[in-house]
Every structure is written in structure tokens, then in C-alpha cells.
Amino acid sequence: MTTLALGTAQLPKRTPKRVLPGFGLTLGYTLFYLSVIVLIPLSALVFKTFSLTWEQFWAAISAPRVLASYRLTFGASFIAACVNLVFGLLIAWVLVRYQFPGKKVVDALVDLPFALPTAVAGISLTALLAGNGWIGQYLEPLGIQLAFNPNGIVIALIFIGLPFVVRTVQPVLEDTEKELEEAATSLGATRWQIFTQVILPAITPALLTGFAMAFARAVGEYGSVIFIAGNMPMVSEITPLIIIGKLEQYDYAGATAVAVVMLVISFVMLLVINALQAWQRRHAGMPA
Amino acid sequence: MSGIDTATALPTGAPAAATGGRTAPRRRAKAGTTEARWVQWLLIGVALAFLLLFLVLPLAAVFTEALRKGLDAYLAGLREPDAWSAIRLTLVTALIAVPLNLVFGVAAAWAIAKYEFKGKALLTTLIDLPFSISPVVAGLMYVLVFGANGWFGPWLAAHDIKIIFAVPGIVLATVFVTFPFIARELIPLMQAQGNDEEQAAVVLGASGWQTFWHVTLPNIKWGLLYGVILCNARAMGEFGAVSVVSGHIRGQTNTIPLHVEILYNEYQSVAAFAAASLLALLALVTLLIKTVAEWKNEQEMKAAAALPPERPSTP
Numbered sequence: 001m002t003t004l005a006l007g008t009a010q011l012p013k014r015t016p017k018r019v020l021p022g023f024g025l026t027l028g029y030t031l032f033y034l035s036v037i038v039l040i041p042l043s044a045l046v047f048k049t050f051s052l053t054w055e056q057f058w059a060a061i062s063a064p065r066v067l068a069s070y071r072l073t074f075g076a077s078f079i080a081a082c083v084n085l086v087f088g089l090l091i092a093w094v095l096v097r098y099q100f101p102g103k104k105v106v107d108a109l110v111d112l113p114f115a116l117p118t119a120v121a122g123i124s125l126t127a128l129l130a131g132n133g134w135i136g137q138y139l140e141p142l143g144i145q146l147a148f149n150p151n152g153i154v155i156a157l158i159f160i161g162l163p164f165v166v167r168t169v170q171p172v173l174e175d176t177e178k179e180l181e182e183a184a185t186s187l188g189a190t191r192w193q194i195f196t197q198v199i200l201p202a203i204t205p206a207l208l209t210g211f212a213m214a215f216a217r218a219v220g221e222y223g224s225v226i227f228i229a230g231n232m233p234m235v236s237e238i239t240p241l242i243i244i245g246k247l248e249q250y251d252y253a254g255a256t257a258v259a260v261v262m263l264v265i266s267f268v269m270l271l272v273i274n275a276l277q278a279w280q281r282r283h284a285g286m287p288a
Numbered sequence: 289m290s291g292i293d294t295a296t297a298l299p300t301g302a303p304a305a306a307t308g309g310r311t312a313p314r315r316r317a318k319a320g321t322t323e324a325r326w327v328q329w330l331l332i333g334v335a336l337a338f339l340l341l342f343l344v345l346p347l348a349a350v351f352t353e354a355l356r357k358g359l360d361a362y363l364a365g366l367r368e369p370d371a372w373s374a375i376r377l378t379l380v381t382a383l384i385a386v387p388l389n390l391v392f393g394v395a396a397a398w399a400i401a402k403y404e405f406k407g408k409a410l411l412t413t414l415i416d417l418p419f420s421i422s423p424v425v426a427g428l429m430y431v432l433v434f435g436a437n438g439w440f441g442p443w444l445a446a447h448d449i450k451i452i453f454a455v456p457g458i459v460l461a462t463v464f465v466t467f468p469f470i471a472r473e474l475i476p477l478m479q480a481q482g483n484d485e486e487q488a489a490v491v492l493g494a495s496g497w498q499t500f501w502h503v504t505l506p507n508i509k510w511g512l513l514y515g516v517i518l519c520n521a522r523a524m525g526e527f528g529a530v531s532v533v534s535g536h537i538r539g540q541t542n543t544i545p546l547h548v549e550i551l552y553n554e555y556q557s558v559a560a561f562a563a564a565s566l567l568a569l570l571a572l573v574t575l576l577i578k579t580v581a582e583w584k585n586e587q588e589m590k591a592a593a594a595l596p597p598e599r600p601s602t603p
Contacts, residue, residue: 019487021496026399030411033392037464038417041429044439048432087338094335098328106336108579112343114518115571115578117525119545120564123552124346127353127561134349159342191323220422223527223545227552240424240528247428247532252437259425266420273420274413 045263048256060257069239070261076150076238077218080157084214088165089207095166096173110166113159118223121159126228129155148230153238156224161214168210172203172284205280212276216269220262350568354561365551365559366566373539374547374563377455381543382523385462389519393470394512398500400471401478402486412475418467426464427532430457453535458543461529466519473515474508481507510585514578521574525567 049057060066094100095107113121127133129147131140136147146152176199184194222240229236237245239262246255322328355362365371396415400408418426432438434451444451451457485507489499505512527545534541536550544563551560 019490020402020483020499021490022398022500023403023405026395027403027405030392030396030399033395034411034414037460037467038414041426041433041464042417044432045425045429087335090331091335091339094332097322098332100332104579106339108575109339109343111575111578112347112571115521115574116347117521117527117545117564117567117571119527119548120350120525120567120571121346123548123560123564124349124353127349127557128345134345155342159346162342191327216420220420220425221528222422222424222531227549240422243424243428244532247431252432252435255428256432259422259428262422262425266417266422266425270413270416270420 042263045256045259048253049260052253052257056253057257060254061261065233065237066239066242066258068234069237069242072150072153072236073219073239076153076157077215077221079154080161080218081211081215083154083158084161084165085207085211088162088210088214089169089203092166092169092173096170111163113162118160118221119227122156122224122227125156125159125224126152129228147228148236150229150236152228152230153225153236156228157218157221160221160224161218164214164217165207165210168206168213169203172206172280173199175284176202202283205276205283209273209276209280212269212273216266216273219265219269347568347572350561350564353557354565356561357558361558362562362565365556365562368559370539370542371547371559371563374542374544375566377458377541378524378543380455381459381462382520384459385466385523386516386520388463389466389470390512390516392467393472393474393515396471397474397478397508398504400475401481402483415468415471418464419472423461423465423526423528424532427461427529430460430464430533434460452533453537454541457533458530458541461533462523462526465526465529466523469519469522470512470515473511473518477508477511478504510581510588514581517574517577517581521570524570 052060091110095103095110126147129136129139129152131137131145131147133147139146146155180198181194184198189197220240222238222244225238226241229238229241231237231241239258243255243258243262246252246258323331354365396411399405400412431452433440434444434457435441436445436452438452451460485503486499489503490496494502524543525545526543527549530543531546531549534543534546536542536546538550542550544567548560548563548567551557551563
């Protein structure tokens with residue numbers, strides 16, 4: 001209503017809820033730690049950018065090799081997130097709706113990419129897909145190369161992003177009301193019609209949230225990709241690797257310029273994910 | 289079509305009810321709401337094949353590659369002094385980073401879940417920020433602050449303190465990438481539990497600490513454990529951010545993941561996969577603890593639900 005309290009961020013408001021002690025201590029420590037670990041280093045990145053003129057900045061972020069890396073990073077991340085969207089939904093569906101032996105183990109295993117260090121994933125996928133690997137040896141005679149080129153990057157990013165869609169869709173699918181499906185069935189709808197017109201609309205926000213999370217994670221990914229990518233300039237060099245390359249040549253300003261581009265994209269993705277999650281909460285009919 | 293043939297019989301319906309039971313009413317009949325059996329098995333088959341290809345095979349490859357030349361070669365790879373120092377550094381890093389983020393996570397969750405204040409949404413978003421920043425960018429930030437040409441570089445050099453290309457930098461980068469894990473796990477949990485029990489404790493004369501230890505902590509312990517082990521797995525396995533600030537000095541600033549990279553690039557495949565197998569084991573243990581924690585939590589929720597309700601729950 002008429003809250004004109006602009007400078008009173010710290011003062012207690014109309015809610016007489018503050019019976020519990022520790023607000024000042026916990027919030028104070030949270031802000032302090034957040035500033036030291038995240039905000040101050042982040043501002044160093046921004047300030048470093050100002051040491052460049054606009055022309056230098058633009059030249060650093062729009063060099064052909066850098067542009068090629070954006071195309072690769074975003075293209076591969078997008079394809080990987082799309083694959084995860086489809087298979088993540090399928091896995092969540094199977095885990096929620098069906099019973100089969102070993103289901104508990106499968107459910108636990110879905111989180112493996114969260115727990116397995118990315119460097120380990122990188123070398124093991126490379127070992128599988130390289131020309132002499134378990135899978136690669138059968139594909140190479142067919143002329144299919146999955147390692148040391150952009151294909152390998154997509155596969156590594158599918159691995160990294162796999163749990164996101166499953167874990168965002170799973171709880172929503174568990175909560176969908178079967179009554180609606182029963183009603184649709186009794187009105188003569190087929191299972192496919194029910195899926196596309198009843199279930200899919202209900203889980204769309206969760207699906208998109210998972211997609212955005214997998215995409216955001218893939219864009220920044222480094223550890224798993226560099227082993228399998230082959231890292232050829234203009235062909236299979238991802239943007240984080242460009243930053244590393246510039247750092248190794250002591251081009252701190254250039255590295256920072258490219259990093260700022262990635263940072264801006266991170267912010268945008270974070271906002272998109274927040275908006276999607278807010279949509280999801282409204283969609284789920286959370287108490288207003 | 290008719291759905292009588294499905295396996296959604298009563299006893300197996302229990303877990304679904306436990307997880308989804310908070311919101312929806314549960315008197316669901318099951319006629320006509322499932323697929324034909326062959327469709328079910330087709331979907332299950334495709335899902336399992338995908339998981340086999342993308343999760344099980346890479347995991348299996350780590351161990352077979354590590355043991356390719358027998359157990360002796362495997363153990364020799366792990367007994368190297370450089371491997372030992374990498375293991376030590378990884379443990380030390382996790383031992384510092386995880387408790388720091390644990391204290392922060394509990395404090396942040398307490399402030400955010402138990403109180404209303406302006407800017408709460410912004411604060412929550414900022415806590416999530418390290419999740420969406422590329423680890424390489426995170427490492428670069430610390431180089432810009434503490435590196436030789438950074439903000440504090442000259443001062444640190446004058447006082448002979450090394451942060452970048454030394455252990456403190458590795459710890460800082462690890463703290464950054466694992467920053468949100470525990471807070472993220474605790475905030476929704478503590479929000480869902482509300483303030484009633486804590487307020488009762490305070491009204492009955494408990495101090496803030498007593499309230500936390502005896503009322504809040506027992507309620508959040510499984511979520512806390514889950515957050516801690518995930519945070520630990522990431523702390524021990526972080527590669528990108530640590531790689532930027534480490535300087536890759538053998539025997540000094542190499543963590544296990546960096547050690548794996550060096551060996552791999554030197555074509556010492558068995559030794560590389562032997563070190564990697566330690567991290568893969570860590571991942572498996574992490575998943576195991578996580579599953580047990582979830583199961584325990586579910587048990588306790590069920591036990592709590594079996595008690596007479598404190599207030600009318602469903603309409």
C-alpha cells in the first residue's frame with residue numbers, strides 16, 4: 001500500500017514476526033561473506049574492463065577466432081540442452097510413472113554428473129570415443145568421428161547437463177493431478193492427446209527451467225570439454241579456452257574482455273531461469 | 289489401454305505418495321491413466337539405453353582404463369609422490385572450503401528462511417550467482433584481485449604473501465565454485481518448515497543457540513548432510529577455476545583433477561585413470577550417502593505424518 005520507507009532496509013517492518021534472535025548476525029555475516037568471496041572479485045573484473053578503450057574492448061571480443069568460439073560454445077550448448085530436454089523428460093517420466101527392477105539405482109545414478117568431477121568425465125568420454133576406444137573403434141570404420149571435434153563437445157555437454165531437466169521435471173510430474181487425465185480419458189482422449197494437451201502444458205515451465213539450467217551450465221563448462229574437443233582454433237575451441245589462452249600469454253585485459261561477455265550472458269541466463277521459476281510457481285498454483 | 293495390467297499397485301504407490309503428498313489429495317483411481325504395456329517397456333528401454341551410454345559406460349571406462357595393466361600398475365600410479373601431494377592438497381582444500389561454506393550456508397539460510405526483509409529475492413539470486421559463472425571466469429577474477437598485476441598484487445609481493453599460483457588461491461577458487469551448494473539446499477528446506485517450532489522454543493526461554501541446536505538442526509540434518517557431501521564432491525573435483533589460479537607446480541599446487549590432466553597429457557594413461565578412479569569412487573560414495581540421506585529423510589517425514597496432525601491440512 002503506502003510504503004514510502006525507502007531508506008529503512010534494515011528496520012523491522014509491519015510484520016511482528018521477529019521473535020527469533022540472530023537476524024543481524026546471520027544477515028550481516030551473509031552479506032560480508034558474499035562481498036568478500038563473490039562481489040568484490042566480480043567488481044575487479046568490471047574495473048579491469050575499464051582499463052581498455054572501447055575500440056580495444058571491441059577488438060578483443062570480436063576477433064574472428066573469438067567469434068568462432070562463441071558460435072561453437074552456444075551452438076554445442078544449445079544442441080546438448082535440446083537432447084537433454086527430450087531425454088531428461090523421458091527419464092523423469094519413466095522414473096515417476098513406471099515400475100521396473102533397479103529403479104532406485106537408476107534414480108540415484110542420474111545425479112552422477114553432479115558428483116563426478118568434470119575432468120574425469122572428460123578423459124573417460126575421450127577414452128570411449130577416441131578411434132581406439134570401446135565405442136570409437138566401431139564408429140571409425142563407418143567414418144563417424146565423435147572425439148576431437150565439435151561432436152565430442154556436444155557429447156560432453158550432454159553428460160554435464162543431463163541431471164538438470166530430470167531433476168526439475170520429476171517433482172512436477174509427481175504432483176500432476178491424475179484426475180485431469182482420468183477426466184480426459186473418460187471424455188475419449190487418447191494417451192497421446194492427454195500427454196500433449198494435459199500433461200505437457202503442466203510441466204512446460206519445469207521443462208524450460210531445466211533446459212535453461214543445462215544450457216547455462218554447458219556454456220561455462222571447461223573441464224570435461226577440453227579433453228575431448230581437440231581444441232583446434234576456429235573449429236573446436238570453446239570460449240573459456242580462449243580466456244585461458246589469453247591468460248597464458250599474459251593478455252589479462254583481453255582475457256577480461258572475453259570474460260565480461262561470458263559474465264553478461266551468465267547474468268542474462270540467471271534472470272531467465274529466475275523468471276521461469278517464478279512462472280513455474282504461479283503455474284503450480286502456489287498460495288498467492 | 290485399460291491399465292489394470294500396470295505395476296502401479298498399492299504397495300509400490302507409497303513412495304509416490306510420500307513425495308507428492310504435501311499438495312495434492314491422494315484418492316487417485318488408476319483406470320485409463322497409463323500406457324499400453326509395450327509402450328511402457330519401449331520407453332523404459334530407451335531411457336535405460338541412454339543412461340547406459342552416457343552414464344554407466346563412462347564410469348566403467350574409468351575403472352577399466354585404470355586397471356588395464358593390472359593392479360600393480362594401478363597402485364604404482366597412486367604411490368607416486370606427486371600423486372600423494374595432489375591427494376593431500378585436495379583434502380586440505382576441501383577441509384577448508386567446505387566448513388567455510390557450511391557456516392555461510394547455515395547463516396544465509398537462517399536469515400533468508402526465518403525473516404522477511406527487503407532485497408531478499410536479490411540476495412537469493414546473488415547467492416546462486418557462482419552456479420552460473422563459468423569456473424574459468426571465476427579463476428580469472430581472483431587473478432585480477434590477487435595476481436602480480438592485480439589490485440593487491442604489489443602489496444602482497446611486498447609482504448611476501450603468495451595467493452595466486454599457491455594454495456590460498458586454490459582454496460579461494462574452490463570456495464567460490466562451491467559457494468551456493470549448502471545454502472541452496474537449506475533455504476527451501478527451512479522455508480518449508482516455517483518458524484513455529486523455533487518461536488515456541490524461544491517463548492519457552494531457549495536462547496538462540498539452543499533453539500538452533502535442539503530445534504532447527506534436527507529438522508534440517510539430512511538436507512544439511514546432502515548439501516555438505518555435494519559441496520565436498522565439487523570441492524575435491526573442481527577443475528576449471530583451480531586450473532587458472534594453480535600454476536600447475538608439480539608436487540606443490542596440483543590437486544587430483546590437475547594431476548589427472550598432467551598425466552593424461554603426458555600419455556600416462558594408466559596413472560591418469562588411477563588418480564581419476566579415486567575421484568570416481570568419491571562420486572559413487574557421494575551418490576550413496578545422498579540416497580541414504582533422502583531415504584532417511586523420507587522415513588522421518590512418514591513417521592511425522594503418522595502422528596496426529598497439528599492443524600487441518602487438506603480442504
